[in-house]
Every structure is written in C-alpha cells, then in structure tokens.
Amino acid sequence: MSQTHSLTLSRWHKVAERLSREFTDSVGSSRTCLSQTVVSAFLGDEQEQFLQQQTQNAMDNLQRAFRIQDTLAQIRQTVGDANVHEGISLKLAEFYKLNRRIKVLSELIESQSAEMVTPAQLRNLPRDYVADGASYDSRRPKIRVRMLDLPALDSLQAQLDASRVRAYALADEIADLNRAKVSVTLEPEMASIAGL
Numbered sequence: 001m002s003q004t005h006s007l008t009l010s011r012w013h014k015v016a017e018r019l020s021r022e023f024t025d026s027v028g029s030s031r032t033c034l035s036q037t038v039v040s041a042f043l044g045d046e047q048e049q050f051l052q053q054q055t056q057n058a059m060d061n062l063q064r065a066f067r068i069q070d071t072l073a074q075i076r077q078t079v080g081d082a083n084v085h086e087g088i089s090l091k092l093a094e095f096y097k098l099n100r101r102i103k104v105l106s107e108l109i110e111s112q113s114a115e116m117v118t119p120a121q122l123r124n125l126p127r128d129y130v131a132d133g134a135s136y137d138s139r140r141p142k143i144r145v146r147m148l149d150l151p152a153l154d155s156l157q158a159q160l161d162a163s164r165v166r167a168y169a170l171a172d173e174i175a176d177l178n179r180a181k182v183s184v185t186l187e188p189e190m191a192s193i194a195g196l
Contacts, residue, residue: 004185005196009088010178012079015194019072022193026065033058064189071190082182091174098167105160112153116146 007015033054039047083089117125122143148156186196 002185002187003191004183005191006181006183007196008179008181009079009082009086010175012075012182012184013178015196016072016075016079018194019068019075019190023065023068023072026061026068030058030062030065034062067187068190068193071186075184078182078184082180086177086180088174088177091170091177095167095170095174098163098170102160102163102167105156105163108148109153109156109160112146112148113144116144118146118149 037051037054039051042048080089083092122145125143186194
C-alpha cells in the first residue's frame, strides 16, 4: 500500500540521487545479461535452464528499473514545481549565471602577469627585437601584451568580488529555501530502495 512521505526539498534531492544510482545499476546489470552473455559450448539442460532463469531475472530487474524511473519522474516533477513555487528556480538561474561569470573573470585576471607589456611599452623594445624574416618565430619569443590597463583590471576585479559576494548570498538563500517540505506518495518498494 502506498505511503505519503513529507521531506524537505534538499532531502528529496538526495532520494532522487539514490534512486538514480539504483536505476543505472539495474539497467546496467540487465543490459549485461541480455546483450553480452556468451558461452563456449552447449553443456546440457541445466545450462539452458540456468540461462533462461538469468534472462527472467534480467527482465524482472529491467521492469524494476522502469518502476524506479517512473518514481524518479514523479519526485522530480514535485520538486520542480516546489522549486518554482518557492522561487528557487529563479535563484538557481542567477546562481549558475554568477558562477560562470566568476569563472570568466577569474581566468582573465589570473592570466595577467608581470612579464606582459602594454601596447605603449612596445615602442621601447630594442630595435633588433623585430621580425627578421621567416625564422623569427624560432629564434625570438613572442611578446605577451597586456591588453588590460590598470583601471580595466580594477574594474574586472570589482566585478569579480561583487559576483562572489552575491553568489555566496544566493547559495545561502537557496539552502534556506530548500528546507521547505513537500509530500510525495511512494510505493513501499520504491520507499525501501530510497531508504525511507
């Protein structure tokens, strides 16, 4: 008989992870049996019965995997609806945007180095440091040019700092919102697999 379970959103995420792993394992073992079983010879009726039993077990396991998949879809739908209702979806979209921005800004700032020269400093390089034919690349190193001046670098750093602060705040807000409880009705088999 089905039973209703009321858990926090964060807990439902963990339940979904468990069920997803169980689905993957069940499908994998069924697939292995149903499509990769090999024998070197016919060994008699006992072998045939054993292989038929293995086939039946794999088919049962596959149907179990599909029941898990149905339950996962039900949980994800409920959690997704709750995420929208609680405003988590909007905050997650903002959080992912900020994390990608932080990555880009960090890479740009960290790529700047002391050996780089500004475009204005290029004119101060020795005259014999210019290209001297086709063998230039093999005899002289390339000059790394600092395309960002200090005000531009400071601006990027300020954007990075502000993005990090906002991302931290959003992560905390999302964690708080994930404490909301939702109820899902599960079959006993699925509740058992999920550890409920």
